[in-house]
Amino acid sequence: MPLALVHARYQLLEIIRIPVAVVGSAFFPAAAMLFFVVPFAGDDPVGATYATAAMVTFAVMSANIFQYGVGVAEDRDQPWNPYTRTLPAGPAPRLAGRILAGLVLTYVSMIPVVLIAAVATEARVSAVQFLLGLGAVAVVSVPFTLLGLAIGYSLPSKAAIVVAQVIFFPLAFGGGLLSGPDDAPGFIKAIAPYLPTRGAVELIWTAVTDFRPDIRALVMLVVWVLVLAALAGWAYRRDEGRRFS
Amino acid sequence: MILARAEQVSRRYGEVLALDRVDLTVRAGELVGLLGPNGAGKSTLINLLVGLRRPTAGRVELCGGDPRDPASRRQLGVTPQETGLPGTLRVGEVVDFVSAHFPDPVPRGELLDRFGLADQVRRQTGGLSGGQRRRLAVALAFVGRPRLVVLDEPTTGLDVEARHALWDAIRGFHADGGTVLLSSHYLEEVEALAQRVVVIGHGRVLADDSVAAIRGIVGVRRVSLVAHDLPALPGVVATERADGRLHLLTSDADQLVRDLVTAGVAFHDLEVRPTSLEEAFLAITADDRPAPAAA
Numbered sequence: 199m200p201l202a203l204v205h206a207r208y209q210l211l212e213i214i215r216i217p218v219a220v221v222g223s224a225f226f227p228a229a230a231m232l233f234f235v236v237p238f239a240g241d242d243p244v245g246a247t248y249a250t251a252a253m254v255t256f257a258v259m260s261a262n263i264f265q266y267g268v269g270v271a272e273d274r275d276q277p278w279n280p281y282t283r284t285l286p287a288g289p290a291p292r293l294a295g296r297i298l299a300g301l302v303l304t305y306v307s308m309i310p311v312v313l314i315a316a317v318a319t320e321a322r323v324s325a326v327q328f329l330l331g332l333g334a335v336a337v338v339s340v341p342f343t344l345l346g347l348a349i350g351y352s353l354p355s356k357a358a359i360v361v362a363q364v365i366f367f368p369l370a371f372g373g374g375l376l377s378g379p380d381d382a383p384g385f386i387k388a389i390a391p392y393l394p395t396r397g398a399v400e401l402i403w404t405a406v407t408d409f410r411p412d413i414r415a416l417v418m419l420v421v422w423v424l425v426l427a428a429l430a431g432w433a434y435r436r437d438e439g440r441r442f443s
Numbered sequence: 444m445i446l447a448r449a450e451q452v453s454r455r456y457g458e459v460l461a462l463d464r465v466d467l468t469v470r471a472g473e474l475v476g477l478l479g480p481n482g483a484g485k486s487t488l489i490n491l492l493v494g495l496r497r498p499t500a501g502r503v504e505l506c507g508g509d510p511r512d513p514a515s516r517r518q519l520g521v522t523p524q525e526t527g528l529p530g531t532l533r534v535g536e537v538v539d540f541v542s543a544h545f546p547d548p549v550p551r552g553e554l555l556d557r558f559g560l561a562d563q564v565r566r567q568t569g570g571l572s573g574g575q576r577r578r579l580a581v582a583l584a585f586v587g588r589p590r591l592v593v594l595d596e597p598t599t600g601l602d603v604e605a606r607h608a609l610w611d612a613i614r615g616f617h618a619d620g621g622t623v624l625l626s627s628h629y630l631e632e633v634e635a636l637a638q639r640v641v642v643i644g645h646g647r648v649l650a651d652d653s654v655a656a657i658r659g660i661v662g663v664r665r666v667s668l669v670a671h672d673l674p675a676l677p678g679v680v681a682t683e684r685a686d687g688r689l690h691l692l693t694s695d696a697d698q699l700v701r702d703l704v705t706a707g708v709a710f711h712d713l714e715v716r717p718t719s720l721e722e723a724f725l726a727i728t729a730d731d732r733p734a735p736a737a738a
Contacts, residue, residue, distance in 0.1 A: 208536065
């Protein structure tokens with residue numbers, strides 16, 4: 199088995215044996231679905247589909263930013279982490295394993311959102327759109343994974359929790375995840391295209407509806423991926439485990 | 444063949460200079476003990492040699508390459524700290540995980556057998572006893588059939604029996620041609636295992652020689668006797684009173700005995716013995732302490 203899969207497998211094993219961790223990242227988007235989407239947009243097939251896609255983006259974002267941001271920072275506090283760094287493997291398999299495990303958990307954390315949408319709202323997608331949506335989720339998780347890794351590798355765990363939360367909400371609201379494609383307040387419309395959340399949600403809307411994405415938002419998403427990849431790579435390289443002075 | 448080398452290595456953490464121009468060479472087949480009190484810089488030196496940290500100045504080398512390059516670590520075995528095992532994973536899973544990193548790992552059953560853990564293969568590491576965890580941690584260093592094993596405080600917290608079992612495993616590995624770098628503040632351990640001792644204190648190498656030579660360099664002898672009261676005597680490094688006897692450590696036993704006699708002290712049962720490594724080591728690192736007054 200390739201080393202990346204080995205790392206992914208053990209990451210997942212560790213997480214699955216403490217299932218509350220999985221519930222945590224699934225809860226928030228599911229709750230938002232129940233409190234905001236079902237009562238306000240549940241009866242409108244188009245609105246509900248858009249809102250569900252936005253909640254899926256929300257789930258992807260929260261699963262990745264917190265899982266990597268907080269998870270990596272906490273791992274770095276554990277003596278097991280420096281030990282694994284003495285094994286004859288470079289950063290690539292460990293990182294790839296983490297990302298694979300993260301992707302699996304991202305899909306798991308979306309299940310409640312999708313189930314609520316199917317059962318309690320009029321949101322509907324075709325089979326092809328559903329599959330496209332699954333693919334879009336994988337693409338969209340890239341920038342948030344990188345963002346989480348950058349946080350996790352550059353900060354101690356207590357700071358990582360705070361920074362992840364502080365970054366999380368402005369990105370979610372500013373990117374217009376909590377409003378429909380066209381009914382966002384003016385200032386959000388102005389800043390949204392420049393945030394990675396906007397490009398992400400537009401990609402998912404494009405996959406599951408007949409939405410036409412704003413090219414600006416997609417270009418910015420690519421720019422964000424490049425910037426965040428550089429940032430995460432830099433944070434990883436300067437990391438020597440927990441620092442004391 | 445040199446397996447690990449530090450050349451004029453310094454490492455600074457903020458204001459603290461943890462290592463100060465340290466030189467160390469470990470050749471194939473050696474069993475080197477790294478001895479020093481907590482905070483002396485042992486762990487920092489080990490972290491540099493296994494690629495966990497970068498030196499602030501100087502050069503470290505592992506199996507002929509940079510320890511931060513994964514290829515240099517292919518023949519290296521390291522022990523995680525016992526507290527660091529992932530508690531939710533089972534013993535067998537932890538071994539499999541580490542095995543996956545090596546081209547020709549020791550089969551799981553064989554390894555666990557050797558370290559007396561065969562019955563624990565299905566247990567989660569969080570449920571093991573401290574001794575079992577420690578044995579698993581040490582076992583992991585041997586998974587990849589390494590040439591060099593680096594053990595940082597391998598038997599901390601073990602009972603005597605378990606410690607001796609681990610020593611046997613380490614000796615067996617060395618007898619088969621393996622190279623060991625072992626840090627400890629258990630002086631007994633270094634004395635029992637190592638041929639060569641490197642004493643580290645305050646981030647510097649204080650001594651680097653054979654166990655016997657280290658004792659010789661220091662030349663500390665233990666003069667023990669039964670006496671009521673002693674005047675202040677020159678050349679006494681440390682004094683302790685145990686079981687009705689006075690034990691004096693000195694670098695010149697002959698002179699001390701002469702001084703005792705000329706001082707006209709009433710004593711009997713005089714004994715002069717070479718010191719244990721522990722006593723020698725205390726004497727080397729005692730430089731910055733005020734010389735203890737004679738009792």
